[in-house]
Amino acid sequence: MSEREPQIDGHCDPRFTAVRAAxxxxxxxxxxxxxxxTVTVDxxxxxxxxxGWADQARTRPWERDTLVNVWSTSKGPVALCAHILADRGLLDLxxxxxxxxxxxxxxxxxxxLVRHLLSHRAGLSGLREPHAFAELCDxxxxxRRLAATEPWWEPGTRSGYHALTYGHLVGEVVRRVSGLRPGAFLAREVTGPLGIDFAIGLPETDAVRAAELTHRRSATGGEQAALSGRLPPAALAALANPVVGAAEANTPMWRAAEIPAAxxxxxxxxxxxxxxxxxxxGTYAGRRVLSPEAAERVREGQGSCHDxxxxxxxxxxxxxxxGLWLSGPHGSYGPNPRAVGHDGFGGSAGLADPEAGVSLGYVMNRMGPHIADDPRKMALVDAVYDAL
Known part of the structure; x- marks a missing residue:
């Protein structure tokens, strides 16, 4: 297998050959x-x-069960935990x-409000005091620091992406209501019963299946902006306190921790x-996880603005x-403006379009410089909708 002609495995319905081509x-x-x-329809x-390869040295082929850190694509499953509790009447959004x-x-x-946490409107995009990588993993x-800190802006008025804090904020509410952190709650209520190969953090027994993330340190947008002085304080706190990238995400400390946002x-x-x-x-594989009303609530827009x-x-x-981003007029998750999804730092993405019955999962290990709408993801999304 050469670098330019990787071995591609798996299957693709003839109707969706454009996805394989992309x-x-x-x-x-x-x-x-x-x-x-992976793409599903109805x-x-x-x-x-x-x-391709699961490591930068190209010694390990990417296998059917290769796992990889998906960064903020994790936020969708975290939101799902909160919506399950709300659907049961245990949590009022x-x-x-x-x-x-x-x-x-x-x-x-x-x-x-709880809805402010889910929609990145709590004003807690990051901490005001320096927060080290090891502290993020605790x-x-x-x-405790998030509970004590002051918001960067008036909560509820604007969105400001809670890149690393989202999972601890929503997750601590999940823990206070259910007694379980989101990783354990998700495993008990969703991934375990449905046999879904996903975990918040990575059990040591699965480390051998993990792909190595790669990217140039110079491609870290938050770090570049921070060094050049371009970021306002709320954004600097979100993207560079602490700075995390592929090097950190490949460590046993990151993998063992519970950082549900990422x-x-x-x-x-x-x-x-x-x-x-x-x-x-709300239904997957014949099993109802959420009521239709609760699933619809996930894409209840909280107001368009410049983040x-x-x-x-x-x-x-x-x-x-x-909990999820609307595709909107720019089509981040296809042409249906009410489709929703979430991108992960460097390229990964999950997509849900109830009207078309489409879901998509895209994961990779070579991180690009994009926070969202990586060209690789967009090529796959376009191919899916071209085939419908």
Missing amino acids: FEENFRERQELGAAV GVTVADLWG DAPVAVHWPEFAAAGKEKV WEVTT NGHGTARAVAALYGIFAGL LVLGAGFRRETEIGL
Whole structure:
């Protein structure tokens, strides 16, 4: 297998040969190293492809069960945990966070609502005090500091991407309500019963299956902007306190920790399944996970705006629902503006389009410089909708 002609394995329905062509083109034209993509339509898998290398040295082929850190694509499953609790009447999305997490009321946050956490509107895009990598990996330290800190902007008024804090914020509410952190809750309620190969953090027994992430340190957008002084404080806190990238994500410390905003590990098949719950309006593989009303609530837009963290890089307005981003007029998740999804730092993505019945999971190990809408992902999304 040469660098330009990787071995592609898996299957693809004849109707979706354009997806296979786009996947292959990502290796030829877009510097893919190792990757996988899975597409389902009305719950039926129409494409399940993988290929390339699981390591930078090209000694390990990407296998059917290769796992990889998917960064912020993890946020969709975290939101799912909260919506399951809300669907059961255990969590009120319009209640103050402090109802469940009393310490959170400090520093003027007594009126912050659970929906503000889900929609990146809590004003807590990052911490004000320096927060080291090892501290980020410590659940108690991170949640205690988030409870004590002051918001960067008036909560509920604007979105500002909570890149690393999202999972601890939503996750601590999940823990206070259910008694379980989101990783254990997701395993008990969803991935375990449905046999979905996805975990928040990575069990040591699965480390041998993990792909090695790669990217140039110079490609870390948050770090570049921080060094050049271009980031406002709320964005600097979100993207560079601490700075994390491939080097950190390949460490045993990162893999063993629970950082729900960013260290979910899974296959493309698993991502397509988790986002398939939203595409199926709460049903996956014949099993109901959410009521249709609860699944619909996930894509309840919270107001379009220039995101206070990502605004300069996006140069466009975006809209977040209650845990997922709306495709909107720019088509991040296909032509249906009400389709939803989430991208991960460097390229990965999950997509859910209930109207078309489509879910997609795309994972890879060579990280690009894009926060969202990586050209490799967009080529695959376009191919899916061209085939429908």
